[in-house]
Every structure is written in structure tokens, then in C-alpha cells.
Amino acid sequence: MTQTLAGRVSGPVYTPNDAGYAPECAGFNVVVTHSPQYVVAVKSTQDVVEAIRFARENHLPVSVQATGHGTDVPITSGVLLSTKAMNHVSIDPATRVATIGAGARWEPVVAEAAKHGLAPIAGSSLNVGVVGYLLGGGFGPLVRSHGVSSDYVVGYTLVTCDGETVEASAEKHPDLFWGLRGGKGGFGIVTEVKVQLVELRSLYAGSLFFEEQHIEAVLRGWVKWTSEADARVSTSIAVMRFPPFDFIPPPLRGRTVINLRFAYPGSMEEGAKLAAPLRALAPLYLDMLGELPATQMARIHNDPDQPSPVWTSGMMLSHVDQDLVTTLLRHVGAGAQTPYFMLELRHLGGASQKDVAGGSAVGGRNGNFLIGLVGMHPPLFEAVLPGATEGLRAELKSWLSPEMAINFMGKVRDAAHFDSAWPDAIRAKLKEVRGKYDPHKLFAAK
Numbered sequence: 001m002t003q004t005l006a007g008r009v010s011g012p013v014y015t016p017n018d019a020g021y022a023p024e025c026a027g028f029n030v031v032v033t034h035s036p037q038y039v040v041a042v043k044s045t046q047d048v049v050e051a052i053r054f055a056r057e058n059h060l061p062v063s064v065q066a067t068g069h070g071t072d073v074p075i076t077s078g079v080l081l082s083t084k085a086m087n088h089v090s091i092d093p094a095t096r097v098a099t100i101g102a103g104a105r106w107e108p109v110v111a112e113a114a115k116h117g118l119a120p121i122a123g124s125s126l127n128v129g130v131v132g133y134l135l136g137g138g139f140g141p142l143v144r145s146h147g148v149s150s151d152y153v154v155g156y157t158l159v160t161c162d163g164e165t166v167e168a169s170a171e172k173h174p175d176l177f178w179g180l181r182g183g184k185g186g187f188g189i190v191t192e193v194k195v196q197l198v199e200l201r202s203l204y205a206g207s208l209f210f211e212e213q214h215i216e217a218v219l220r221g222w223v224k225w226t227s228e229a230d231a232r233v234s235t236s237i238a239v240m241r242f243p244p245f246d247f248i249p250p251p252l253r254g255r256t257v258i259n260l261r262f263a264y265p266g267s268m269e270e271g272a273k274l275a276a277p278l279r280a281l282a283p284l285y286l287d288m289l290g291e292l293p294a295t296q297m298a299r300i301h302n303d304p305d306q307p308s309p310v311w312t313s314g315m316m317l318s319h320v321d322q323d324l325v326t327t328l329l330r331h332v333g334a335g336a337q338t339p340y341f342m343l344e345l346r347h348l349g350g351a352s353q354k355d356v357a358g359g360s361a362v363g364g365r366n367g368n369f370l371i372g373l374v375g376m377h378p379p380l381f382e383a384v385l386p387g388a389t390e391g392l393r394a395e396l397k398s399w400l401s402p403e404m405a406i407n408f409m410g411k412v413r414d415a416a417h418f419d420s421a422w423p424d425a426i427r428a429k430l431k432e433v434r435g436k437y438d439p440h441k442l443f444a445a446k
Helices: 002-006 021-025 045-057 106-114 130-135 174-180 212-226 268-279 294-300 322-332 384-395 415-419 424-437
Strands: 038-041 062-065 079-082 089-092 097-101 153-159 165-168 189-196 202-211 234-241 256-264 286-293 311-317 342-347 369-375
Touching (some): 021 038, 045 079, 089 106, 106 294, 130 189, 268 286, 286 294, 322 342, 322 384
Parallel strands (some): 038 079, 062 079
Antiparallel strands (some): 202 256, 202 286, 234 342
16 A cells, blocks of 8 residues: 555655654654654645545545644554645745745745745744644734734635645635634645735844742733733733753753743834833843844744644633732742743734634634643653643633633643634534535544
8 A cells, every 4th residue: 555655646655664754753742753654745735635535545534744833642543744845935025925835834934025025924933834823823923913823814725635626715715715714624734825924124022031039020010011002012921940951041041030022013212112111020131122123033932943842731811910910920920839831921912803804713812811831841741731730720710711722722632622712603613614625524623
């Protein structure tokens, strides 16, 4: 069967005993090891067509991976399509549209767009794969000023369960286009996406660091500040406990800090005025906020760009107040013992709460804040971190939103947990659209 599959595609096909199998399976989270029956390193849409037809003929499930970010559950059967080689990026400056292959990361898109004074509305990490991120919506560092990242998608190329290539846009297959903008997976395999770019050469952005003893003052001050924050400003705040490892920059190595991230896509003078109340919350340890070229937006969050062990989870909040801060401080305040490397709060609202014309399947538009939880010590991944998170979730019950952003859910436990990312109306429509385009459930929904 391996020779049959290899004869139908231009990219290499690997099975578990092949030398290239493990590297092609590898994702960003090094604690997750995939073991499918076949890995196809697809090079083209036609390769995807043939691999899907092979899988369908042999009753095998199909999964897909580009960079492997957001991978929490091992793939243990079927055909895994690795899209790493499909990493083409082209920019049409006249229409301000980027055409992006299924395996591309945000970094080359940002670099190519910048040559024309343009930028994509990307996520906090430019190392993340474009397609996987956009399928989940995308609440990035410009979320309040520019909205959800998937709102800028103008078209997808997708291969269905029958091995047919479909173009989905507002005009063609609009139901599928609706689902692909925020509905994550279960529709087919996306091989290319077209994204509208915006004019943006630089912004006033970066981050402020405060030492551990100021966590309470900064967190309380930021929560109060968000109640009247300018809709053009996107901020988040994170309590971070850095291990004493050599690869950590010396100013942060072995320290606990609270990191306030700030992004304003406007003039430097106005940005400084808007940031002044945040700078004054407590004595600054590190001030890394100022004019930032659009090509360096990743410096706002400084997410890791090398594969590592990671555990993530998240919650969405309808509101915040000082009682919430009191609760969080018991878990991540100065001197608190916590299993988390980071607890982050992202301020949403603004442009993210306005849906696109025709609507989209994005979950979480009605939420006002996101909590992101990160662990990096593998012995805590199976029991300690999940247990601590369920306890925290119970304590935060009165602030929780009834919906969620799928990209922030972390490990999906089952179908019901996956479905809980969307409100009832969207969830019902997603089931209908998935049933239409993948009635045999060939593809994993996640």
C-alpha cells in the first residue's frame, strides 16, 4: 500500500520504520509524539487530492499538520498530511491580498507584506502556522483595534472528503467559507488561503516589566484601566515565572515578573500618552515599549520560537473586577506557589465584537477577556496542571463566559468539550456544514 500511495503523490511518503518519519511528524510541542500509519509530505494541492482519495479508498482517517502548534493529542492512526513544504507566500500590492500556502508561518507573510507598507492581522507569535491559526479565528495583539484575524480572510482553497478541490469565499460556497472562518476543522484540508492586508508600517507597542512585589498593584491598576481603555489599544498582562536556565535572558532568568503588553497602531506621541497611566502603575523593571516596526510585532509578546514541552489551557471571561483580581492573586500573586509558568489575561472587545458581513463561525466574540494558562514542566502535565486549572475554573465561575475561543482551549478532552467553544447557534450550524462537506467524518474536527 505504501508504494501505491507513493506513486500517486510527488512528495515523500513515510511509514514508522523510515528515517524521515519522526522529523516529518514532529510538531512544536515536544511531549506529543504522533504515530500515524502514513505521513505524506505533500507538495501541492494535487498531492492532497491523491492522499485523501487513497485514505478514503482504504477507510483511513486523515489528519493534517503544518507547524504543530496547538498539538496536544497524539495522532495514532491513518494518514497524516504534513504541509510544511507548501509554504509559498505572494503579495498583490494592488489588491492588498496575500496568497499563503498551507504550511507557511506568519513570519514570511509579515516580511513580504512590509515591502509594500502592508501587514497581516496576525497572532502574537509569527512562528505559528497561518492556516491553523486562522481556522480558529485568531485573537492577536491588535484584536481591539483591528478585530479577529480570520475576519481578513477573503478565500480558501480546500480539498473535500471526495478528493475534490473547492474554492470557498463570500461568493463561492459561502456556507463553507462561513465555517472556515473560525470553525477550526472537520470540513476538508485547506491548501491555500487568501488574506486581506492592512496599511501598517509601524506602531507604538512592546511591553513593560514590573518586579514580583508589584504584581498586585499592577494587576489591580490594569484591571481598573481596562474599564475605560481606548478601543484602539490592545493590551494583555501576564504573571511569568522564569526558570533559571541559560537560554533565558539574564534580566529575567530565575525571576518572577508581571509583564504588561501594549499595542497601539497610531502615532508615537499619542501612543505614549495612552500608555502613560500604565507606566505609572509601579516602578518599572524593564521598559520595552516604544516605536516598533510592523515586522517586529512578535516582540510584543516574545513567544518562544523553538520547540519545547508545553501545556496550555484557557478560559474566557465576560467581565473582570477587583474581586477577580483577589482570586487570581491567591494563585499567582507575589510569593504564591503555582504550577503555572504563566497566567495571562488578554483584553478583548472593541473591533473583535463586530462580526463580518455574512457572519462567521468565530467563537468568543462576546467575551471581554481571555485567560491563558501555560505550564512547561512535563511532570506536572498529566495531573497537577489539569487539577489546578479545574480548581481555578470553579473559583472563577461567576466571571466565566458561556463560550470560548477554540485556539485557547488547550487539550480537547472529547467532542463535547470541543463543541463548547461555540454558542448554540454557531455550534448547530457548524454541525450542519461539516455534515454536508464531510459526511463520512474522514477528517478530525480539531
